[in-house]
Amino acid sequence: MTGTNWKNVNNWHWVEKNCLPWAKEYFTEKLTGAATEKGDVKVSIDEVRDVTGDVDLNQRKGKIITIFDVVLVLGWKGEGYGTTASGKIDIPEYMHDTEVEDIVFDISLDSPNAEREKIKDVVRLELTKVLREKMTPFAKDLVEAHVKDVFIAPEEMKGHPVLKQYQPKPPAPAQTTATSTAPSTKGGLTSIKQSIDFSASPADIYETLLDKQRVQAWTRGKAEIGREVGSTFNLFDGNITGIIVELVPNKKIVQKWRLKTWPAGHHSTVEMEFVEGSDKTTLKVTQSDVPASEKDMTEKNWQNYYWNSIKATFGFGGR
Known part of the structure; x- marks a missing residue:
């Protein structure tokens, strides 16, 4: 971005980066293999089947803004009660303003029977806790991975023209006494x-x-x-x-x-x-x-x- 810094002096203009491809890799890496167990029942995510939607990192007037709205489809598997089970987890909406405890998990079961329903309950009650924990840092990690692509650090502005109205003001002379309008410590x-x-x-x-x-x-x-x-x-x-x-x-x-x-x-x-x-x-x-x-x-x-x-x-x- 250095070569075009002069076009976005002081990060004034809107800059946007599509981060959906990165998000697909991120969720695949973070969620695949997520596992937990309860008693003799073991359950885990064996694949991230799909990640769709919008994941954008934006910068305007120096403010970094994350905007995302994604749909995830996960595959799960489990074993216990003398059998194995598998199914799907649909996350119909995960947005930038969604509290992690409000994420909805729609869990389906392949070839259901009584024992497999019990395994599915462990997915619903326990595995979703693990998924919430792993999804929590997404916004932070999104910013850290891409902030350099949308935000120009002031030191990178050197050698590029700077609009006069945005030039830093020289430090004000040190005051020897407090002015009459300044807060006082007398109170x-x-x-x-x-x-x-x-x-x-x-x-x-x-x-x-x-x-x-x-x-x-x-x-x-x-x-x-x-x-x-x-x-x-x-x-x-x-x-x-x-x-x-x-x-x-x-x-x-x-x-x-x-x-x-x-x-x-x-x-x-x-x-x-x-x-x-x-x-x-x-x-x-x-x-x-x-x-x-x-x-x-x-x-x-x-x-x-x-x-x-x-x-x-x-x-x-x-x-």
Whole structure:
């Protein structure tokens, strides 16, 4: 895409990639062989027979958008109760806005009898749980596999013409005193605590918060961030800045963090702790030294501009 970067300066224009061929390979690889058992009954997916529909990755104004609506047909087999069984699973609709627990599985049985119906029940009650788990990361994996084809990182713009109105503004001179309209700490300082569930591993969330390319995807713009203790970060056109204070890979991030509108020189401390669960990661966030007058707005901004955006961009939606 580098050769045509000048045509899509600052990722302004709509860019779309058809990812259905990739999706067919993805589901075939992920779902074939999926298996479980209950008692003496063993069931598994022996083939992905068909994947049809639309799978597109889009970019507009720096925003990465996943749009998909697919129909899947799977073949299953099982054994137990002294016999074998086989059949088909139809997934009539799997869309970008479908919650994984809402996926519908229509299960049919070849040559039914009483024993085979019992095997089919294990498919319905147990194998579908495995399928849901394997389908959960699809949106995230779709973005990771194809984001470079639709999103141009700012550093790749070098050497290409940039429209004047989109040139970065020089940093504003440092203020020595807070202006009369800036929030004051005179009303006191307070703390914010949030707990956010993501359908992703701690490593995925850790990378999403520190990897520059990923950060630029969910902030929808240019971002500066590093992985070294003592390095600075700059997000949302300078509205959020700070310093990395402590890093424990996949476990903890500590930052000195401030909003541009806060009194000059005042930083809060943000500690993010990653707690791994059986099917999710819980991110526990504690932010101290927040100007009391800014607490409500800061809480909303975390939710809207960080957590909701990350979930929408990478498909990390927690339950």
